[in-house]
Amino acid sequence: MNPGDRVRVERADRTYEGVLLPSSTEAHLVVKLEGGYNVGVDRDDAAVDVLEEGVHEIESAQDAEESGSDSDSEVEFDDDLPTISLISTGGTIASTVDYRTGAVTAQFDAEDVLRAVPDLAGRANYRGRVVTNILSENMTPEVWQDLAQAVYEEIEAGADGVVVMHGTDTMQYSASALSFMLETPVPVVFTGSQRSADRPSSDNVMNAVSAVEAAKSDCAEVLVCMHASESDDDCALHRGTRVRKNHTSRRDAFETVGAEPLGTVEYDSLDVTFHREHRERGETDLAIDPALESDVELVKFTPGMDPAFLDVAEGSAGLILEGTGLGHVHTDLIPKIEELVADGTTVVMTSQCLEGRVCDRVYDTGRDLLEAGVIEGEDTLPGTAKVKLMWALANADAVEETMQTSIAGEIQRRSTPWT
Amino acid sequence: MNPGDRVRVERADRTYEGVLLPSSTEAHLVVKLEGGYNVGVDRDDAAVDVLEEGVHEIESAQDAEESGSDSDSEVEFDDDLPTISLISTGGTIASTVDYRTGAVTAQFDAEDVLRAVPDLAGRANYRGRVVTNILSENMTPEVWQDLAQAVYEEIEAGADGVVVMHGTDTMQYSASALSFMLETPVPVVFTGSQRSADRPSSDNVMNAVSAVEAAKSDCAEVLVCMHASESDDDCALHRGTRVRKNHTSRRDAFETVGAEPLGTVEYDSLDVTFHREHRERGETDLAIDPALESDVELVKFTPGMDPAFLDVAEGSAGLILEGTGLGHVHTDLIPKIEELVADGTTVVMTSQCLEGRVCDRVYDTGRDLLEAGVIEGEDTLPGTAKVKLMWALANADAVEETMQTSIAGEIQRRSTPWT
Numbered sequence: 001m002n003p004g005d006r007v008r009v010e011r012a013d014r015t016y017e018g019v020l021l022p023s024s025t026e027a028h029l030v031v032k033l034e035g036g037y038n039v040g041v042d043r044d045d046a047a048v049d050v051l052e053e054g055v056h057e058i059e060s061a062q063d064a065e066e067s068g069s070d071s072d073s074e075v076e077f078d079d080d081l082p083t084i085s086l087i088s089t090g091g092t093i094a095s096t097v098d099y100r101t102g103a104v105t106a107q108f109d110a111e112d113v114l115r116a117v118p119d120l121a122g123r124a125n126y127r128g129r130v131v132t133n134i135l136s137e138n139m140t141p142e143v144w145q146d147l148a149q150a151v152y153e154e155i156e157a158g159a160d161g162v163v164v165m166h167g168t169d170t171m172q173y174s175a176s177a178l179s180f181m182l183e184t185p186v187p188v189v190f191t192g193s194q195r196s197a198d199r200p201s202s203d204n205v206m207n208a209v210s211a212v213e214a215a216k217s218d219c220a221e222v223l224v225c226m227h228a229s230e231s232d233d234d235c236a237l238h239r240g241t242r243v244r245k246n247h248t249s250r251r252d253a254f255e256t257v258g259a260e261p262l263g264t265v266e267y268d269s270l271d272v273t274f275h276r277e278h279r280e281r282g283e284t285d286l287a288i289d290p291a292l293e294s295d296v297e298l299v300k301f302t303p304g305m306d307p308a309f310l311d312v313a314e315g316s317a318g319l320i321l322e323g324t325g326l327g328h329v330h331t332d333l334i335p336k337i338e339e340l341v342a343d344g345t346t347v348v349m350t351s352q353c354l355e356g357r358v359c360d361r362v363y364d365t366g367r368d369l370l371e372a373g374v375i376e377g378e379d380t381l382p383g384t385a386k387v388k389l390m391w392a393l394a395n396a397d398a399v400e401e402t403m404q405t406s407i408a409g410e411i412q413r414r415s416t417p418w419t
Numbered sequence: 420m421n422p423g424d425r426v427r428v429e430r431a432d433r434t435y436e437g438v439l440l441p442s443s444t445e446a447h448l449v450v451k452l453e454g455g456y457n458v459g460v461d462r463d464d465a466a467v468d469v470l471e472e473g474v475h476e477i478e479s480a481q482d483a484e485e486s487g488s489d490s491d492s493e494v495e496f497d498d499d500l501p502t503i504s505l506i507s508t509g510g511t512i513a514s515t516v517d518y519r520t521g522a523v524t525a526q527f528d529a530e531d532v533l534r535a536v537p538d539l540a541g542r543a544n545y546r547g548r549v550v551t552n553i554l555s556e557n558m559t560p561e562v563w564q565d566l567a568q569a570v571y572e573e574i575e576a577g578a579d580g581v582v583v584m585h586g587t588d589t590m591q592y593s594a595s596a597l598s599f600m601l602e603t604p605v606p607v608v609f610t611g612s613q614r615s616a617d618r619p620s621s622d623n624v625m626n627a628v629s630a631v632e633a634a635k636s637d638c639a640e641v642l643v644c645m646h647a648s649e650s651d652d653d654c655a656l657h658r659g660t661r662v663r664k665n666h667t668s669r670r671d672a673f674e675t676v677g678a679e680p681l682g683t684v685e686y687d688s689l690d691v692t693f694h695r696e697h698r699e700r701g702e703t704d705l706a707i708d709p710a711l712e713s714d715v716e717l718v719k720f721t722p723g724m725d726p727a728f729l730d731v732a733e734g735s736a737g738l739i740l741e742g743t744g745l746g747h748v749h750t751d752l753i754p755k756i757e758e759l760v761a762d763g764t765t766v767v768m769t770s771q772c773l774e775g776r777v778c779d780r781v782y783d784t785g786r787d788l789l790e791a792g793v794i795e796g797e798d799t800l801p802g803t804a805k806v807k808l809m810w811a812l813a814n815a816d817a818v819e820e821t822m823q824t825s826i827a828g829e830i831q832r833r834s835t836p837w838t
Contacts, residue, residue, distance in 0.1 A: 137747035169744035248775030356667030
């Protein structure tokens with residue numbers, strides 16, 4: 001049994017068929033499934049049949065390292081093209097690119113990229129880097145920090161733009177995290193795929209190509225590039241702090257909440273257009289503030305919630321409340337919230353409406369919350385507010401002021417008058 | 420100091436000015452503020468100035484009772500018009516109607532209704548009833564039960580339709596609750612107001628009139644009737660289990676998730692049109708199943724969540740998870756979920772995407788969740804799923820099957836193919 005063999009692995013009640021990857025360890029087999037996903041299987045109690053030997057040629061990690069520099073690559077460096085760094089974190093889209101090397105810590109080179117997505121040829125010089133290889137529901141604040149560091153290093157090494165390949169489940173949280181952690185003079189574009197490469201409806205090629213074009217653009221922000229509609233006409237470019245996955249399965253699941261997307265990549269022409277004000281390439285110097293306070297929770301209030309639920313936040317550094325309407329919870333919860341604040345927990349109110357601004361000055365419940373020491377999160381999305389509070393508690397002197405000031409476009413100017 | 424006097428009340432750091440209401444008790448003063456809201460102030464330590472005596476004529480509870488029957492009302496019963504029952508629970512819209520009586524348990528009559536909203540004249544014979552008078556963030560499962568009982572009694576007494584006036588914060592939860600608790604042969608239409616009656620942009624009259632017209636229609640479902648756009652053209656009629664307040668302040672905050680609204684009330688003509696299949700007037704007999712299991716919590720998963728967070732559900736009858744994407748949480752949470760299920764907690768997965776169906780058969784994380792005993796909530800909205808699980812645990816023999824079967828339109832037919 002060798003990497004590259006097609007195998008059938010049986011363990012407990014499950015059977016997996018796919019290609020054995022070199023990232024297998026003494027404890028785990030890693031198998032690339034038909035759909036392009038990797039699965040890790042405990043070697044103990046696993047029964048393995050080799051169905052066909054050497055169906056995929058797989059470089060050893062050593063070979064990859066030896067041939068990994070651009071100078072050895074078959075793909076020539078083109079002085080007239082910008083250099084785009086592709087960073088892989090896992091998920092459906094990365095599975096297209098990391099198919100060949102499989103390893104979770106390997107570098108990959110321009111040749112690997114072009115073999116995986118031939119449509120990328122001629123658009124840029126490519127650098128490749130793998131930060132992790134996980135389904136994005138398993139993303140953690142620690143990986144956000146590794147990812148921010150990797151993006152920082154790539155830009156420092158001269159990348160003219162960065163594309164981050166990421167699972168779609170938590171892409172909005174990671175894009176928010178990098179929006180706060182990094183000041184970037186070049187575009188940092190997250191992209192992913194809602195359908196794997198083996199499906200006729202896969203969106204991975206169009207999203208990857210569009211993301212590369214966006215990474216070459218003049219918008220020096222953290223963006224998310226995904227299908228704008230169910231057709232293959234355009235990709236939308238969303239600001240990382242305002243984007244939300246609003247559908248479980250559609251290719252155009254990602255939307256900017258409360259505004260039009262920042263920009264569009266037309267797939268036919270690959271023209272990149274921006275519709276609203278944004279930070280320009282080179283406007284800021286590269287900087288990184290990756291510290292995070294990990295002890296922050298988010299609680300969504302619903303009617304009938306037991307006030308004891310809020311005990312989860314006892315002793316926590318921060319708590320995001322996802323209230324109703326303008327930012328309310330049942331009055332019975334307020335004494336507990338007051339206690340949390342008194343004990344040093346920073347409590348920020350957001351709204352489960354998602355669109356519109358929190359305003360706790362209109363109704364009594366809101367005024368009582370303000371008196372209890374709750375900070376209004378303006379119109380920051382609840383998930384973004386959680387990430388921001390983690391960042392603010394570790395980096396800001398004045399946390400309340402920071403939560404009410406737009407750092408990375410997470411707070412929008414009021415779009416509709418209140419009366 | 421008497422009910423009807425304009426007063427200034429100072430307590431702690433707050434000052435309230437308004438009309439003293441007869442619902443004041445020995446312990447609390449109840450003051451109707453300028454905006455139409457009632458505020459309760461502890462009599463202890465409160466300083467009260469009477470600014471002007473008897474600015475509002477207020478009936479005593481006894482007078483109200485004596486003159487409360489329709490036969491004594493100045494408004495004549497019209498045999499050619501249907502009878503609509505207006506039930507008040509509080510919130511911005513109710514404050515228009517309950518201004519005169521103020522009391523929280525009083526009946527109000529057709530005269531009161533027409534004095535508050537003259538535009539309602541000539542559309543129906545009205546019955547009025549107050550279930551409670553609270554801002555809707557303070558709504559509880561117990562009040563849902565009282566409300567269901569009141570609606571049941573009104574229909575049993577011959578109402579051709581029911582309008583429920585409700586605060587907008589938790590209207591979707593209450594509408595869901597009544598959708599599951601009641602089988603109704605007539606329309607039950609929730610309405611509310613995003614702007615109070617004293618604002619030029621108030622939506623209360625148009626919403627109330629449209630709701631009455633919807634209550635006269637042939638759609639025997641629990642509906643929500645609110646502005647369809649920021650203009651005063653149409654109200655939308657949303658199915659109670661699929662509606663969501665998607666903006667903190669806009670008049671058209673309410674939307675049907677994942678579909679067009681069920682119907683429209685054109686304000687000019689007051690024509691009521693339905694765009695999709697619905698239950699017809701008289702199709703079902705009146706029935707009520709108001710039992711609820713109150714020990715159900717909702718947890719929204721976000722990256723970085725401490726697995727210990729799930730301790731809040733220990734010993735609970737039910738838990739709704741609001742996962743990412745197709746219905747995922749971090750793999751580290753799965754052992755805890757498995758324990759909860761083993762200990763008898765019913766765990767149902769929904770998606771924070773809001774639109775689209777949960778499908779835990781696609782990825783390993785999902786399959787692990789299914790193996791742990793998690794029930795897929797289909798495309799039921801998370802908030803609706805919580806209410807439904809409270810109802811299912813108290814009323815259904817087969818809870819899993821019930822959660823995966825549409826009882827009141829909460830599960831939609833698949834609208835987009837998965838591949």
